[in-house]
Amino acid sequence: MLLDRGTTLGKNVGSASDRFQITNSCQWPEPDMQTLQSTREAPHFVALDSIRGIAALSVVLCHMTWTSVVQSQSYVQNSYLMVDMFFVLSGFVIFYAYGKRISSGLDFSKFMWLRFWRLYPLHFCLLIVSLGIECLKALAQWRFGIVANNPAFSSNNLSSFIGNLFLVQSLHLFNKGTFNEPAWSISVEFYTYILFGILVLLSGSKRVVLIAAACIFGLSLAALVPLSQKGLAHYTYDFGIVRCLAGFFLGVLTFAFYERLRSSNITNSRPRLIGCFPLVAITTFVLFLQLKSPGYSDLAIYFLSAAVILSLALTPSSGPTRLLSTAPFAWLGAISYSIYMVHDSVVWAVNQTLRIVVHAKVIHLPLYETPVLEPHAAVGLGAVVITLILVLIISHFTFVCIEKPFRDWSKSAWPIVRARLLPKTATPN
Structure with a gap:
């Protein structure tokens, strides 16, 4: 996240109980009802949501499987690294939300309950859509003799379906991406959440x-380091978990650094210097994606992502932060998880239209492992414009009809789940 709404803590697209309140205090929130209520009512930091939305759209452009003036831009070709930015952002906001709120087995259960229902419903729906695509490919092959680049039910078979069902499709169990391929990051992030929750539960202190x-x-x-020789884009279903661990826990450290800077009052003592930080960080980030070549330089994405996130968190009044907090960008951030999850199916549909209806030529390019179309x-x-419009429309629909209802239900259902767990977790007097 893949994939919480920036500072709405709880994907890419978060929950009301996860909102990030930017205040002058750097104290950890106490897990009492008064604090939780005030957190729900406080405005969350919209700019980080918006950055996630922009990053998700960049991934959509990167995954389009036909040539265009857009795909020729290095920024687009290198936007596979936006997923690593998702990981850093998730670590930042999750540590803020839960760094001091997982002190018992019940707290850990609540954390994972909310995480599961935040991620899984949309993942399951897109898994079923991907299964439907495989059925369409099989029908087209049987009825019309049209064979896809990846034949029906070849890699997307029963075993990989079960793997996706249990979110283990990206733990090096398969030899390629399967079904809704962007969900690889959801798989590794879910198990990173488990590691994080256990770590906080057992640590006993923030320092540990x-x-x-x-x-x-x-x-x-x-x-x-040895994996990045040919670029991080090659590591998703196999070593994607390593990418997630690196990004997520750098995000944890970034929030700790943010907290330290806020407590030092540096934003008030040097307002002009700090006010330039977001513009410099974002410009450097964009130039990096536009100018870099795949290889060891991919590792810089972690530190550049941390710099962008830190700069926006520190300067809620700066020009870039205010711009990213406007309504269009805020909407983009709200549906960012849906954008990321639904785009693969839309890109496939547009690709088939170009291939079958427009008769676009199939070519091979060095940067792509599979053939692409040249319309x-x-x-x-x-086709790029139509794809973006379709992705945005469908993403808004899935956010309103799937993401938000399940997110709200998970919070309202937790007291019932908690009541059932209490007898098992209660300690005898």
């Missing part, structure tokens, strides 16, 4: 959590 986070980040980054320049650009 941060030491452990630093160790996990350091080890994960070291493991990524007329105007047709390719039009």
Whole structure:
């Protein structure tokens, strides 16, 4: 997240109980009802939501499987790294929300209950859509003799369906991406949540959590060094968990650094200097994606993502932060998880239209492992625009009809679940 709404803590697209309140205080929130109620009522930091939405749209452009003037841009070709930004952002906001709120088995159960129902319903729906696509491919092959690049039910078979059903499709159990391929990041992030929750539960102090986070980040980054020789884009269903661990726990450390800077009152002592931070960080981030080549340089995405997140969190009054907090960007952030999850199916549908209806030529490009289509320049650009419009419309629908209802239900249903768990977790006098 893949995939919570920036500071609405709880994907990519978060929950009311997870909202990030930017205040002058850097104290950890106490897990009492008064604090939780005030957190729900406080406005969340919209700019980080918006950054997630922009990143999700960048991933959509990156995954389009036909040539166009848009796909020729290095920024778009390198936007596979936006997923690593998702991981850093998730670590930042999840640590704020739950760093001091998982002190018992019941707290851990609530944390995972909310995480599961935040991620899984949309994942399951898109898994069924992907299964339907496989059925359509089989029907087209049987009835019309049309064979897809990836034949029906070849890699997307029963075993990979079960893997996706249990969110283990990206734990190096399969030899390629399966079904709704963007969901690989949801798989690894879910199990990273489990590790984080256990770590906070067992640590007993913030200091121990941060030491452990630093160790996990350091080890994960070291493991990524040999893997990044040909670029991080090649590691999703196999070593994607390492990418997630590195990004998520750097996000944890970034929030701790943010808290330290806020307590030092640096934003008030040097307002002009700090006010320039977001523009510099965002510009550097964009230039990096536009100018870099795949390879070891991919690892810089973690630190650049942390800089962008930190700069926006520190400067709620800066120009870039205010711009990202406007209504259009806020809406984009709200549906960012849906954008990320639904786009693969939309891209597939547009690709088939170009291939079967427009008869676009199939070509091979060095940057793509599978063949891509080469339609007329105007047709390719039009397909990009249509795809973006369809993704936004469908994402709004899935957010309103799937994400939000299940998110709200999970919160309202927790007291009932808690009541059932209490007899099992209560300690005898």
